[in-house]
Amino acid sequence: MIPAEMETRIVRYGDLKPCKTAFIDAHTPGSDQKENFTIIGGGVSESPDQHVHINLPHGFNIGAAGQPPKCRNSLHSHRTAEVFFVLKGRWRFFWGRWGTAGEVILEEGDIINIPTGIFRGFENIGTDYGMIMAILGGDDAGGGVIWAPQVIGDAKDHGLILGANGKLYDSKKGESLPEGIGPMPLLTEEELKAYPELSPMQVVGFGVRRYYDMVAMAQKTPCLVIGEKGIIRDKPGFEVGFLTRDSSSADMHQHDRPSVLMPMKGHWKLKWDGGEATLNPGDTASVPAGLMHTAVPAMTGEASLFHIVATGDPAGATWSGT
Structure with a gap:
């Protein structure tokens, strides 16, 4: 692309x-x-x-x-x-x-x-x-x-x-x-x-879930915040992941569904097969299904990012508190 x-x-x-x-x-x-x-x-x-x-x-x-x-x-x-x-x-x-x-x-x-x-x-x-x-x-x-x-x-x-x-x-x-x-x-x-x-x-x-607790959980590998095996165990039709500078990787990967990257702290370099772009806090990037990509911090300092991808679960009522 x-x-x-x-x-x-x-x-x-x-x-x-x-x-x-x-x-x-x-x-x-x-x-x-x-x-x-x-x-x-x-x-x-x-x-x-x-x-x-x-x-x-x-x-x-x-x-x-x-x-x-x-x-x-x-x-x-x-x-x-x-x-x-x-x-x-x-x-x-x-x-x-x-x-x-x-x-x-x-x-x-x-x-x-x-x-x-x-x-x-x-x-x-x-x-x-x-x-x-x-x-x-x-x-x-x-x-x-x-x-x-x-x-x-x-x-x-x-x-x-x-x-x-x-x-x-x-x-x-x-x-x-x-x-x-x-x-x-x-x-x-x-x-x-x-x-x-x-x-x-x-x-x-x-x-x-509190920000700095998620930072601590994402020191070595990305933290799955919401999902069937997440720290919030739920199946709302999507998963929410969280990564930091320490858990980011330059290795390219892809998803079989569109995914979304939303930086929370710091500047991130989104790289894909064909180009790259810098993402800042408040930006929202939609990555097409099947596109090889990765995201890594672009500058020194604190860096964190939320990652969302759909799952095969129905997007209906989930946890009801009962």
Whole structure:
């Protein structure tokens, strides 16, 4: 593959195109300053304004959320896995019907695999603009977002209505639901019983791993963070690996599915059969299936990188906490 072709599969952090109207809480005070990024795959945005950087099937989606301090993402759920790692800032993740079942604070490099089927939200509690990178299971990411009922009610009070077709309509712009399309039905009290109120021990013990613990585990060989044999034992339809300077190798290898490289710290040299490119923290590189490649640190200093590849497992509900 010539460098020009490979460059089309590399999304640079500085080239990310945000959408500020991606979800139903885009006008709700406290959530109205967030930016959503869809990097690989169709994502779960409810807005036609969402830009998709790489619209190729990988078996999973890659996205990101950027938020200023004190900005939060409202309570929602997914039918497939949702994994985050903190690229920049300090973040509070919370969960439960009202967001009060538990919470955990994540620092830069920390990762969380949120159990499928619980309401979850997150907030930037740092002092500067923060960014979290997201991996969603499946090519269609489970068909969209399931919102806690109060989120839909709050959004309507501020001019946004979510149609049963999964699209947003903004009354502030004179928009209304099209003929024959009703509003998205609210979950009933009986349906809400299917969304467990997991304890902090269940969520944190299962799905949170700290950056420097992963660094220690990846001293000699890459660390499998999420996978059937990972330090987070789960089968969400993809595996997440982690490597550092000490566990990187110049040996070329290939995968039978597309893989994704996401640097966390330092500068990395991605080399493939036909060229090379430098990756920086926040960049996302999609490597085609069957392409011989490797990644090694390009400079001295701390260097770490997340690696994602799809597996043959179905991208449905995984660990439920029960």
